[in-house]
Amino acid sequence: MRNYKKLPICTIAIAAANVLIFLGLSFMGMTEDSAFMMEHGAMYVPYLMNGEQYYTLITSMFLHFGFSHLMNNMVMLLVIGYSLEPEIGKIRFLLIYLGSGLMGNLVSAWFDVSQGSYAVSAGASGAIFGIVGALLYVAIRNHGRVGEISTRGLVLMAGLSLYYGFTAQGVDNAAHIGGLVSGFLLAVLTYWKHKPKQY
Template sequence: MIFLRYENWKGYLRYYPITSILLAANIMMYVVLLIDGGPNNALTLMKYGALTNIPPWNEETWRLFASMFLHSGFSHLLFNCFALLVFAPPLERLLGFWRYAILYIGSGLVGNIISQAYYNNLTNPTLSIGASGAIYGVYGAFLYIVLFQRNLMDDASRKTIYTILGFGIIFSLGVANINMAAHLGGLIGGFFLYGLIIRLLKRR
């Protein structure tokens, strides 16, 4: 099972530096939100980069990146950080540091671009934040591996991926205030980005 973690914290930092940086960035930005208005304050979220369909802020492209590191509450932060902590490390080891960083950020951007396009067509004002799009990009990469590189993953890990995706779809459809567009966009982005990366950016 590739998703079981046995490293101590020093080993984790050594083997998964990009994942560690992403975790630290999520936690740091949550602390910033707590200090400056709170993670449920719409004005605070807008200030630090939440996606919105409200003009003219919906045209600010920097929000596509910044919103990936904002979370609306401790449970939101905990859920995404747990997923990142447990499921991302095998992909970082497989791809290498910088190729993994490209996939993670790229998937998050794809998810947010699709999300922004969807919400721009709605009349009600919306805010969207969170690392879920990028994390679903990690799941999308593993889905590619499950389908086309089966020799890289054991049977138990393949079943885990199917279970995660199944619960993810149910969760995205059944829970209010979930950005399904970002989840689906990140999943698709991660799937295709992984395929491109392993072909175009060969690992030494």
């Protein structure tokens, strides 16, 4: 019998929510249009600086600029989530995902303010880099491997993703780095590997 407690329900639910929101917005307008996305929950730092639309720190995590942006993030979410969620549990997974996404957006906002350059931002990548960071810590605690993913593979995955971000246009690297570091630290605070009992 399948152990349903081990199914990554949260990972599947988050991915489904992102896809459904994208489909809904696609029927309403152009998801690659910044003004349209800002009207529907994308983050724009000048509004935050004016004390407005703080909710976009969360809602922007569920919005994507176009189909390829959505698919790239959802594939990474499903691959990492399928390994991480059964290992740390649903509550910790949600805490790390949402907490990393929020911190990634805050770091992104801080960076925009420090640079004096503002753009409409959206996407789940800060949260996804958070679960990459968490899985990296869990792999370290488990002597280099979680399921089929090794620590070396995770470092390579994170490194390639960050390299792509720094060499491509329109990628929010501050959110990626903020999410990655936050996810690692949240895992340090919440994950303890159970030691077998000795009798």
